[in-house]
Each structure stands twice: as structure tokens, then as C-alpha cells.
Amino acid sequence: MSIDELLRHGEQRLAAAGVDSPAADAALLLAHACGMDGRSLSRARLMGDPVPAEAAASFDALLARRARRVPVQHITGEAHFRTLTLPVGPGVFVPRPETELLVDPVLAHLASVRPSGGARVLDLCTGTGALGLAVAAEAAGTSAVGIEADPTAAGWARRSADAVAGDLARAGSDFAVVEADATDPEAVRAVVDAHLTGRADVVVANPPYVVADGTTTAPEVVDHDPARALWGGGDDGTRVPRLVIAAAAPVLPTGGLLVLEHADTQGAALREAFLASGFAEATTRADYTGRDRFTLAVRQPHTQGK
Structure with a gap:
């Protein structure tokens, strides 16, 4: 044939x-x-x-x-994310194309606040490390850290960092993986103090946010993506995203940016959560299909972090 x-x-x-x-x-x-x-x-x-x-x-x-219905990425052993090819397999959430969109506002922000490089970026619930690695590969001189609570997923993130080591070296950037709870403000603060000299210019996150109401039935998702990476908790799936917002706020300076992925039904609730945690100008943006997909905002001066 x-x-x-x-x-x-x-x-x-x-x-x-x-x-x-x-x-x-x-x-x-x-x-x-x-x-x-x-x-x-x-x-x-x-x-x-x-x-x-x-x-x-x-x-x-x-x-x-x-x-x-085995995910194609599990069959080939890799997922393409922006300019990178990452190893994936059982035990880690497969990065989706729409998540690539979160990187653009991060790069725009860093070009404004760190035009000469040297940015410090924190990727919460890092999974494969896709977001943090993409930013580090595309923004020269970036120090990025991915926080992941699940040991299996953290192992995949380390394999990803090894796989794209050449891309990071060409950008003069680095990426570290730390096993910690991204919803615990004290744990997040400790990681930032130890690895990012006490403050991040940007926090980016694709936390668990799927609503466990029975409407998500695709075998590729429910049978192969780790449950811990899917279900957001609470009636509307926003329990974990809200905790991530609260944990991110104290490690950002005035004007620091948080970019958070979420479900298309969660924008209004999470914009309120951003404002309640000391962010200003929370804006929700759409994905390739026109559905609300992520929200971003900057820290307000009167709630400056450390």
C-alpha cells in the first residue's frame, strides 16, 4: 500500500x-x-x-x-509543545495544544520587565514541565522552576528537562524540578526562596480543574491522564485553582504576573479569586475554539510579596 x-x-x-x-x-x-x-x-x-x-x-x-483509545502521545512516547518535543507516558498529564497559548503573555511580560534576560519563572503543577520549559527555551537567560507534588509526574518533568537540555543551553536558561505541594503557600515560598532568590517575575500554572460531574468521558482522559492532574475539586472544579492562586500571590512582586489555565465555565469565579488574592486587572482569554481558557493578572502594589 x-x-x-x-x-x-x-x-x-x-x-x-x-x-x-x-x-x-x-x-x-x-x-x-x-x-x-x-x-x-x-x-x-x-x-x-x-x-x-x-x-x-x-x-x-x-x-x-x-x-x-490509548492517547497517541503515549503510543509515540512524545508530545510536541511549541518549539519543544517532550517525553510523555503513563503517570503524567499530556500537554494540550491550547496550553501553548499561556506562554505568549508570559513572554510579552518578560520582554517588558526583563528586556535583558535574567527572568525568574515559577511553573506550578508543572506535570511534564511544558510551560516552564517553553518559557525558558524562548526567553533568554531565564531561571525557571517547576513544582510538582506527584513523584511520577515529577520524574517525567526531569526527563523533559533532559530531553530539551540543548534548547535550554542555546537560550542560556535553566529549569529545575522540585517535588512540593503547589497549593501550599509555605511550600511554594520555600521553593522560591531556595531556587529563585526569593521572588518570581511570573507564575504560570495549568492546575487540575476538571469538574467531576460525569461529563468528561473521553477514554484518553479518564483512563490515561492521572486523576490527580484532572479533578479540580469542589462543585465547580475551582478548589485547586483557587489554592494555586493564593499560593502564587505572595511570591510575586508588585506588577508580577500570574497566568492560570482553567475550564471555559470558570473564568468569572477565578477572576474574583484573583482579585481576592491581591491581583488587579484580571482578564480571561479564549483558546483556539473561542472558549475561555486562561486568566491573567498582575499583583497590586498594596499587596506586594516578599
Whole structure:
């Protein structure tokens, strides 16, 4: 079978299994089976290159796993996040494309307050380390720290840092992972004192925020993402995000920025939580689909941290 035929077959098989993005996933899996990246697969497809029998057989096996709703990132062992490729697998939340949007306001803020570099960035509930690593790779001279309470997820974050060590070195940045409770203000303060000289210019977070009301049923999520990384707690899923906001506030100076991801129904409640914790001008922004996805705000002068 040609690349076109294999891709059509893969798309049909995954669509029949209820996969949301069958064409994209089939392409990722075929590239993986062929030992290529997406660009190389597209070139081979254009040139009409044949697919070796062993690669076609491997592709069939990968399709079978994806049809059982194993996340494509668990099958390939990697997730692409902005300019980085991160290792992922069981025990860590797979970073989503919409989370990439949180990095842009962080970079804009750092360009304003740290134009010569040397920023200090804290990534709470870091998981794979995606947010902190992306900022460190794109903002030269950044010292970033990811806090993660779960030992398994923290291990994945360390593997991520090793995997992108070259990107960090080229930027003159560094990233450390600390196992601690991102909802505990004292624990967060201790980490910042020890690793960021007592203050962060920016805190960024993608905390657990999913509402445990039975509406989230996708097997890729409920069967494979760690429960600890999903459920936000409380009737509306905002218990953990509220605690993260309260823990972040004391380690930010006047004008320091907090950027927090959340569900599309939580913007109003979390803007109130921002204001209650001493932030000003809380603004909620949308994701690629137009749904509210994250809120950002700066610290007010009269509630300056340490």
C-alpha cells in the first residue's frame, strides 16, 4: 500500500473507533512507524516513496492501540509543545495544544520587565514541565522552576528537562524540578526562596480543574491522564485553582504576573479569586475554539510579596 492508501485506511479505522482527530493521528502514527517526522512523511508522500512491509505492519499495530483509545502521545512516547518535543507516558498529564497559548503573555511580560534576560519563572503543577520549559527555551537567560507534588509526574518533568537540555543551553536558561505541594503557600515560598532568590517575575500554572460531574468521558482522559492532574475539586472544579492562586500571590512582586489555565465555565469565579488574592486587572482569554481558557493578572502594589 502507498502512503496515501495507508493514511486513508488509518483515518477510516480511527474514525470508526470514535477518535476525534483520525486523519492527524493516522499521520502521526505512520510517521512514527516509518521513523520519520511529519515533514519527512509529507515529502515521501509527495515523491510516491514506497512503505516498507515492516513499517506497514508496525503502523497496523499502532492503529490497533489508538483504536482502543490509548492517547497517541503515549503510543509515540512524545508530545510536541511549541518549539519543544517532550517525553510523555503513563503517570503524567499530556500537554494540550491550547496550553501553548499561556506562554505568549508570559513572554510579552518578560520582554517588558526583563528586556535583558535574567527572568525568574515559577511553573506550578508543572506535570511534564511544558510551560516552564517553553518559557525558558524562548526567553533568554531565564531561571525557571517547576513544582510538582506527584513523584511520577515529577520524574517525567526531569526527563523533559533532559530531553530539551540543548534548547535550554542555546537560550542560556535553566529549569529545575522540585517535588512540593503547589497549593501550599509555605511550600511554594520555600521553593522560591531556595531556587529563585526569593521572588518570581511570573507564575504560570495549568492546575487540575476538571469538574467531576460525569461529563468528561473521553477514554484518553479518564483512563490515561492521572486523576490527580484532572479533578479540580469542589462543585465547580475551582478548589485547586483557587489554592494555586493564593499560593502564587505572595511570591510575586508588585506588577508580577500570574497566568492560570482553567475550564471555559470558570473564568468569572477565578477572576474574583484573583482579585481576592491581591491581583488587579484580571482578564480571561479564549483558546483556539473561542472558549475561555486562561486568566491573567498582575499583583497590586498594596499587596506586594516578599
